[in-house]
Amino acid sequence: xxxxxxxxxxxxxxxxxxxxxxxxxxxxxxxxxxxxxxxxxxxxxxxxxxxxxxxxxxxxxxxxxxxxxxxxxxxxxxxxxxxxxxxxxxxxxxxxxxxxxxxxxxxxxxxxxxxxxxxxxxxxxxxxxxxxxxxxxxxxxxxxxxxxxxxxxxxxxxxxxxxxxxxxxxxxxxxxxxxxxxxxxxxxxxxxxxxxxxxxxxxxxxxxxxxxxxxxxxxxxxxxxxxxxxxxxxxxxxxxxxxxxxxxxxxxxxxxxxxxxxxxxxxxxxxxxxxxxxxxxxxxxxxxxxxxxxxxxxxxxxxxxxxxxxxxxxxxxxxxxxxxxxxxxxxxxxxxxxxxxxxxxxxxxxxxxxxxxxxxxxxxxxxxxxxxxxxxxxxxxxxxxxxxxxxxxxxxxxxxxxxxxxxxxxxxxxxxxxxxxxxxxxxxxxxxxxxxxxxxxxxxxxxxxxxxxxxxxxxxxxxxxxxxxxxxxxxxxxxxxxxxxxxxxxxxxxxxxxxxxxxxxxxxxxxxxxxxxxxxxxxxxxxxxxxxxxxxxxxxxxxxxxxxxxxxxxxxxxxxxxxxxxxxxxxxxxxxxxxxxxxxxxxxxxxxxxxxxxxxxxxxxxxxxxxxxxxxxxxxxxxxxxxxx
Amino acid sequence: xxxxxxxxxxxxxxxxxxxxxxxxxxxxxxxxxxxxxxxxxxxxxxxxxxxxxxxxxxxxxxxxxxxxxxxxxxxxxxxxxxxxxxxxxxxxxxxxxxxxxxxxxxxxxxxxxxxxxxxxxxxxxxxxxxxxxxxxxxxxxxxxxxxxxxxxxxxxxxxxxxxxxxxxxxxxxxxxxxxxxxxxxxxxxxxxxxxxx
Numbered sequence: 133x134x135x136x137x138x139x140x141x142x143x144x145x146x147x148x149x150x151x152x153x154x155x156x157x158x159x160x161x162x163x164x165x166x167x168x169x170x171x172x173x174x175x176x177x178x179x180x181x182x183x184x185x186x187x188x189x190x191x192x193x194x195x196x197x198x199x200x201x202x203x204x205x206x207x208x209x210x211x212x213x214x215x216x217x218x219x220x221x222x223x224x225x226x227x228x229x230x231x232x233x234x235x236x237x238x239x240x241x242x243x244x245x246x247x248x249x250x251x252x253x254x255x256x257x258x259x260x261x262x263x264x265x266x267x268x269x270x271x272x273x274x275x276x277x278x279x280x281x282x283x284x285x286x287x288x289x290x291x292x293x294x295x296x297x298x299x300x301x302x303x304x305x306x307x308x309x310x311x312x313x314x315x316x317x318x319x320x321x322x323x324x325x326x327x328x329x330x331x332x333x334x335x336x337x338x339x340x341x342x343x344x345x346x347x348x349x350x351x352x353x354x355x356x357x358x359x360x361x362x363x364x365x366x367x368x369x370x371x372x373x374x375x376x377x378x379x380x381x382x383x384x385x386x387x388x389x390x391x392x393x394x395x396x397x398x399x400x401x402x403x404x405x406x407x408x409x410x411x412x413x414x415x416x417x418x419x420x421x422x423x424x425x426x427x428x429x430x431x432x433x434x435x436x437x438x439x440x441x442x443x444x445x446x447x448x449x450x451x452x453x454x455x456x457x458x459x460x461x462x463x464x465x466x467x468x469x470x471x472x473x474x475x476x477x478x479x480x481x482x483x484x485x486x487x488x489x490x491x492x493x494x495x496x497x498x499x500x501x502x503x504x505x506x507x508x509x510x511x512x513x514x515x516x517x518x519x520x521x522x523x524x525x526x527x528x529x530x531x532x533x534x535x536x537x538x539x540x541x542x543x544x545x546x547x548x549x550x551x552x553x554x555x556x557x558x559x560x561x562x563x564x565x566x567x568x569x570x571x572x573x574x575x576x577x578x579x580x581x582x583x584x585x586x587x588x589x590x591x592x593x594x595x596x597x598x599x600x601x602x603x604x605x606x607x608x609x610x611x612x613x614x615x616x617x618x619x620x621x622x623x624x625x626x627x628x629x630x631x632x633x634x635x636x637x638x639x640x641x642x643x644x645x646x647x648x649x650x651x652x653x654x655x656x657x658x659x660x661x662x663x664x665x666x667x668x669x670x671x672x673x674x675x676x677x678x679x680x681x682x683x684x685x686x687x688x689x690x691x692x693x694x695x696x697x698x699x700x701x702x703x704x705x706x707x708x709x710x711x712x713x714x715x716x717x718x719x720x721x722x723x724x725x726x727x728x729x730x731x732x733x734x735x736x737x738x739x740x741x742x743x744x745x746x747x748x749x750x751x752x753x754x755x756x757x758x759x760x761x
Numbered sequence: 762x763x764x765x766x767x768x769x770x771x772x773x774x775x776x777x778x779x780x781x782x783x784x785x786x787x788x789x790x791x792x793x794x795x796x797x798x799x800x801x802x803x804x805x806x807x808x809x810x811x812x813x814x815x816x817x818x819x820x821x822x823x824x825x826x827x828x829x830x831x832x833x834x835x836x837x838x839x840x841x842x843x844x845x846x847x848x849x850x851x852x853x854x855x856x857x858x859x860x861x862x863x864x865x866x867x868x869x870x871x872x873x874x875x876x877x878x879x880x881x882x883x884x885x886x887x888x889x890x891x892x893x894x895x896x897x898x899x900x901x902x903x904x905x906x907x908x909x910x911x912x913x914x915x916x917x918x919x920x921x922x923x924x925x926x927x928x929x930x931x932x933x934x935x936x937x938x939x940x941x942x943x944x945x946x947x948x949x950x951x952x953x954x955x956x957x958x
Contacts, residue, residue, distance in 0.1 A: 268784035268785070268787075268788060269784070269785070269788065272788075337792075337795050340791075341788050341791040341792055341795075342788070344791055345784050345787045345788045345791060346784070348780070348781070348782070348787065349781040349782050349783075349784045349787055350781065350784065351779040351781070352779070353776045353777070353778055353779065354776025354777060354779070355779055356777065356779060375791060375794060375795050375798075376794070376795070376798050377798070378795070379795045379796070379798035379799040379802065380798055380799070380801075380802040382799055382802075383799050383802035383803050383806065384802070384806075386897070386901075387806070387897070390886075390893070390897065394886065394887060395887040396886060396887050396888075396890070396893040397887075397888070397889070397890055397893070398806075398810070398890055398893060398894075413815070413889070414815045414816075414817075414889050414890050414891075415810075415890060416809070416810055416813050416890075419806055419809055419810055422805075422806070422809060423802055423806060426802065704776045705776055706774065706776055727773045727774055728774060729773050729774055730773070742774055
């Protein structure tokens with residue numbers, strides 16, 4: 133619509149009283165910025181915390197990358213920060229190396245790509261895109277953030293205790309994690325890890341219940357499921373996965389707590405450690421792996437689906453084309469959601485699983501390639517012959533598709549139980565999931581930030597800096613993770629402090645050095661983003677109401693939406709969100725709040741019918757026209 | 762097309778009302794789903810572990826039969842309370858709610874006594890996982906039951922303040938849903954333990 137916002141058709145009736153309620157809602161500093169129940173502020177809190185964690189998690193990886201790229205290097209210069217973790221000869225303490233790997237994984241998977249991604253965009257976009265004033269329960273939403281904050285504080289604190297943070301890998305397999313005498317990291321650090329994770333699970337469940345309840349119950353008039361933007365579909369399905377899988381992690385962690393602190397034997401049996409036989413009999417460490425991966429695998433999709441949803445939206449908007457295969461996109465996301473629960477044992481091919489079960493899980497795992505390929509196909513066909521506008525968000529989305537393909541292909545190898553015997557726990561796995569899970573989700577997060585920054589802060593981010601950030605990150609990510617495949621195929625195991633003692637791996641010193649240098653440069657490039665983000669928040673160009681000429685409802689709010697989002701009534705929805713470049717339309721986009729009756733020139737025959745029927749009587753002649761059939 | 766005619770008739774199609782339920786009741790069901798997943802995980806873990814062998818055999822504490830009867834009865838009184846509220850029979854609402862709370866507490870006490878019966882059989886929390894699972898399942902259910910009792914007490918207070926009646930049923934409906942769920946959950950666990958111990 134050429135005239136933009138003044139043509140929104142608002143929903144009458146019950147909403148009026150809500151507006152009235154919101155008018156009294158002028159909070160002070162604390163209720164506005166800290167204990168806010170406004171979903172937009174909570175989203176920003178998640179984003180800030182997520183960015184902080186991303187930098188910390190990245191920094192931890194740089195420290196262990198230094199050790200891997202330059203074995204035995206003198207790290208005395210890190211002594212002011214790491215203190216005793218750098219020993220007298222200036223080397224990184226090997227037990228702290230394990231802790232670094234563990235904390236990098238935990239922080240990135242849970243605190244950045246789950247809380248930072250889902251927490252930010254589910255909170256921000258669900259009410260704005262479905263046309264709701266706020267979440268189903270604003271209070272529970274606030275509580276969700278503060279439980280996350282508590283989890284963050286406990287996890288952060290565990291980095292600074294004397295015995296160091298948890299060090300058994302982010303999967304914390306018992307018996308290593310269950311026995312405090314096993315490694316220093318299995319002491320207090322592990323306890324704090326479990327406490328933090330319990331708070332985190334509570335936070336995710338409260339958030340997830342809210343997201344699902346909001347999407348189902350608070351949609352504006354006309355926002356049927358078939359008109360939901362794909363972002364909302366992805367957040368909705370992500371929340372369902374989280375709701376069903378996080379309780380299982382809770383159960384697994386609870387049993388681990390009992391084993392650690394109360395002396396039970398759920399996971400422990402016949403162990404002889406440090407010259408002493410433990411009394412525990414009858415436990416099964418494999419049981420933990422089942423419980424962990426029943427969350428652990430769906431968790432992969434918890435971090436992936438929101439990124440894919442954001443990409444669908446960004447690509448359709450910036451290709452100025454309807455998303456290709458909307459129903460196929462929804463269907464494949466539902467397929468991924470269901471399949472994500474029945475493939476967990478592919479993480480356990482070499483842990484003593486019955487080989488027959490292994491082949492079943494292999495089969496189920498490979499089926500995931502189908503919906504994933506459907507999504508990739510639809511992204512590419514949406515881009516095909518589109519009027520591409522290369523905003524930074526669009527570049528990150530296209531980059532995401534590239535990473536999703538190159539990372540996904542190696543998944544086909546890893547999903548094979550036989551090939552996994554060679555590749556399991558090597559850098560091939562590290563390369564695979566960093567590309568397909570880590571980088572894809574990170575690129576989705578970045579695409580989301582660049583795309584919705586104008587709505588969040590009313591200002592534009594700098595495009596040039598965005599381009600530099602994108603290319604540095606895109607090239608950097610490939611330089612870091614692509615060579616890892618070769619190291620992995622050669623058999624180089626994960627989580628090893630030092631490899632130079634093994635002759636076969638000495639040949640990889642140069643390649644490891646290359647990876648480390650690339651990692652440092654890529655990490656450094658994120659400073660460009662940080663500067664751009666914080667600078668633009670205050671000094672960026674003022675954002676127009678709808679900078680990307682997008683169709684979804686959030687762009688119909690004022691530049692700084694108050695708590696309640698729309699100053700008047702909530703707009704109603706008449707069409708799906710992907711009416712870009714519709715033939716004969718006045719503009720190349722028609723927002724969701726524009727009725728078909730306002731766009732007679734571009735309506736398709738079946739759309740004409742939807743309002744033609746209501747106009748029956750006054751306009752019967754129109755129905756007789758040949759093109760209306 | 763007759764453009765001028767359309768401008769004369771500013772008729773806009775009316776979008777359809779979307780499907781929606783009471784958000785809080787719906788959220789309660791979602792919460793119940795997540796609790797179901799915790800117990801599904803626990804009982805699956807139980808079966809997986811049991812199939813590994815080295816499983817301690819012991820008798821189910823007889824007390825559990827009584828507690829199961831008690832919680833079944835409390836579900837009955839809960840429903841009595843709900844019907845009373847619906848029919849604005851506030852006197853019997855108070856009696857039924859109080860009874861439900863008392864039965865809930867009696868159930869918890871009974872569960873605790875059943876632990877004593879386990880100890881008499883020399884089945885301890887620490888030891889063979891068969892015994893540990895027994896304690897974990899009853900304990901975890903007990904923890905959820907305490908949350909249910911808190912909800913019951915809140916509803917009880919509201920009903921004594923005449924805030925629960927035929928035109929304000931949301932609270933007692935949600936309370937009843939949760940309480941029946943906890944009842945059903947216990948019956949499931951009891952049956953599961955009877956069949957698999």
